[in-house]
Amino acid sequence: MSDPSTPLLQVEQVRKLFPLKSGGGVLSFGAARRAPMLHAVDGVDLEIGRGESVGLVGESGCGKSTLVRLITRTLDPTGGSIRFRGEDIGGIPASRFARTPQRREVQMVFQDPTDSLNPRHTARDAIAEPLRLLGHLSGQALAARVDEVAGLVQMPRELLGRFPHQLSGGQKARVGIARAVALEPSLLVLDEPTAALDVSVQAVILHLLADLRERLGMSYLFVSHDLNIVRLLCDRVMVMYLGRVVESGPAREVFEAPRHPYTRALLSAIPGLSGGAARRIRLEGDPTSPVDPDPARCRFHGRCPQGRDACTASSPVLQSTGPGHSVACHFPEPG
Ligand SMILES: Nc1ncnc2c1ncn2[C@@H]1O[C@H](COP(=O)(O)OP(=O)(O)OP(=O)(O)O)[C@@H](O)[C@H]1O
Ligand SMILES: [Mg+2]
Known part of the structure; x- marks a missing residue:
């Protein structure tokens, strides 16, 4: 420390x-x-x-x-x-x-959420990625943490299965912020x-x-x-x-x-x-x-x-x- x-x-x-x-x-x-x-x-x-x-x-x-x-x-x-x-x-x-x-x-929030999100990944996948790769979470713990982080950025759970093109600008921005803050x-x-x-x-x-x-x-x-x-x-x-x-x-x-x-x-x-x-x-x-x-x-x-x-x-x-x-x-x- x-x-x-x-x-x-x-x-x-x-x-x-x-x-x-x-x-x-x-x-x-x-x-x-x-x-x-x-x-x-x-x-x-x-x-x-x-x-x-x-x-x-x-x-x-x-x-x-x-x-x-x-x-x-x-x-x-x-x-x-x-x-x-x-x-x-x-x-x-x-x-x-x-x-x-x-x-x-040290995490980053980018200017254009459309550029920083993979078009083939759902919002859930996008938020899960840093938690899997850097946070080493998987299975139930991963799913629970994605829900928790979505809650933090006030992203309704029912939108988590959507792809970027099915989300509004503001919702994509929330996903970008969720990815960045997921690991606190x-x-x-x-x-x-x-x-x-x-x-x-x-x-x-x-x-x-x-x-x-x-x-x-x-x-x-x-x-x-x-x-x-x-x-x-x-x-x-x-x-x-x-x-x-x-x-x-x-x-x-x-x-x-x-x-x-x-x-x-x-x-x-x-x-x-x-x-x-x-x-x-x-x-x-x-x-x-x-x-x-x-x-x-x-x-x-x-x-x-x-x-x-x-x-x-x-x-x-x-x-x-x-x-x-x-x-x-x-x-x-x-x-
Ligand atoms: N990879 C690069 N290769 C060569 N020059 C670069 C590169 N990246 C940035 N520059 C140059 O460095 C300078 C600073 O660019 P930078 O993108 O950091 O500016 P900025 O303040 O973020 O501008 P903006 O407000 O438009 O985003 C500019 O002259 C830019 O052309
Ligand atoms: Mg710039």
Whole structure:
């Protein structure tokens, strides 16, 4: 048993670079010259405490899903460390992670339940699978546990014999959540879990997720484009921009008084969630390319409303601006 004061998840300076390939799928550069690299995740620190819910936001392509795949160990990091209950899981190759005891403790809920469910498996089979493979249950014990888990996600028993195409979006989402919580993981990683659902169904599923977290005492890493959802569900929020965390802090504080100009712009676009900005802040300019970005300049500089000379001289690192709140900006907004 690890020390209970150790955070559940500790990610330090984790990186994932993808080599860019030529059209033919073969690296187009000679051995002497390094291929250009796409910096999908570039030195991210993250801690999640036991029972804590952390939101991860940022525009499309900033590296949220890549970070999630590193944490759930379906992708191997290029560098940095990932520890779960103090034990290094970042060094275990993704191909071997499935056979570790940590595998059942870190579970994932995917964006589109249709993609993640096997069309030839009934809801019962889908929920039973992790219980059989990782929980080693069979026979009566397995059937009883499937019923129990279906109850947890409020999935009517009479629907368990149905195939995915015979279920609604909301019911498929419940099956996806049931699979993830069946083994009572301590960390649930949710990558846009309701993005594929109708708005009315979204609310019901979010309510279910909030309820399950409380009942099962899980920690959440919650990726969403919807800042209102993050505000409702998360204790803490991390804002990513081009592979890096630009701001991280208590959700209430970040939403009410964002310190990074990118966070301010992001929040200013949400009605009723202006984040201290009186008007919508439109980002002008072109985003920096994620391919071999200049290490000596701030990645947000090209679009930043207040970019100055210092921003092209050195890249800002995350610095504490208050308890649990940090910002990577040379000129943060006053809190
Ligand atoms: N397997 C891969 N090979 C090459 N590049 C990749 C790969 N996976 C992701 N990328 C690139 O890494 C960057 C981050 O992608 P990622 O999917 O993590 O973004 P995201 O924040 O989840 O975006 P979205 O909000 O659209 O889901 C993008 O530039 C993407 O094109
Ligand atoms: Mg994504």
